[in-house]
Amino acid sequence: MENKEEIVREYSNKEMTVVWKPHVCIHAKYCWQDLPEVFNPNNRPWVNVHGASSERIAQQVKKCPSGALSYFYNEAQKETNGKEIHETCEVDVQAIPGGPLLINGNISFTDENSNLTRKSGKTAFCRCRQSNNLPYCDGSHLEIKTGN
Numbered sequence: 001m002e003n004k005e006e007i008v009r010e011y012s013n014k015e016m017t018v019v020w021k022p023h024v025c026i027h028a029k030y031c032w033q034d035l036p037e038v039f040n041p042n043n044r045p046w047v048n049v050h051g052a053s054s055e056r057i058a059q060q061v062k063k064c065p066s067g068a069l070s071y072f073y074n075e076a077q078k079e080t081n082g083k084e085i086h087e088t089c090e091v092d093v094q095a096i097p098g099g100p101l102l103i104n105g106n107i108s109f110t111d112e113n114s115n116l117t118r119k120s121g122k123t124a125f126c127r128c129r130q131s132n133n134l135p136y137c138d139g140s141h142l143e144i145k146t147g148n
């Protein structure tokens with residue numbers, strides 16, 4: 001018998017893959033109440049990724065409050081040379097005037113030595129090259145601005 005904590009199921013159509021981690025699910029029911037054509041706990045498999053457009057499925061998966069459901073676009077995964085990305089790939093990127101590149105979302109960052117780091121929430125990448133914690137901003141850009 002499978003250990004429930006190790007179960008990860010993937011359901012793919014041509015464009016996307018929905019990932020389900022049952023041990024994370026808090027049974028909020030948003031998925032199958034809002035989009036029963038795709039998420040139906042009475043069916044096996046319970047996720048039918050052909051039941052709606054990929055865009056609509058992605059929209060619904062984003063509402064999952066526990067993170068038990070996530071998705072990735074298959075093309076995006078190919079671009080990572082097959083490394084798995086099971087987080088939502090959408091991020092918000094903002095250039096702070098005179099400061100860092102602020103990224104809000106789940107990202108996978110590979111440095112020049114091929115070290116992979118996964119970040120979630122906000123990540124600030126230094127653009128001024130003065131940080132003592134490259135590639136991340138440490139606030140040193142503020143000293144450049146004020147000349148201190």
Ligand code: FES
Nearest residue numbers: 126127128137141
């Ligand atoms: S942008 Fe903040 S230290 Fe470089």
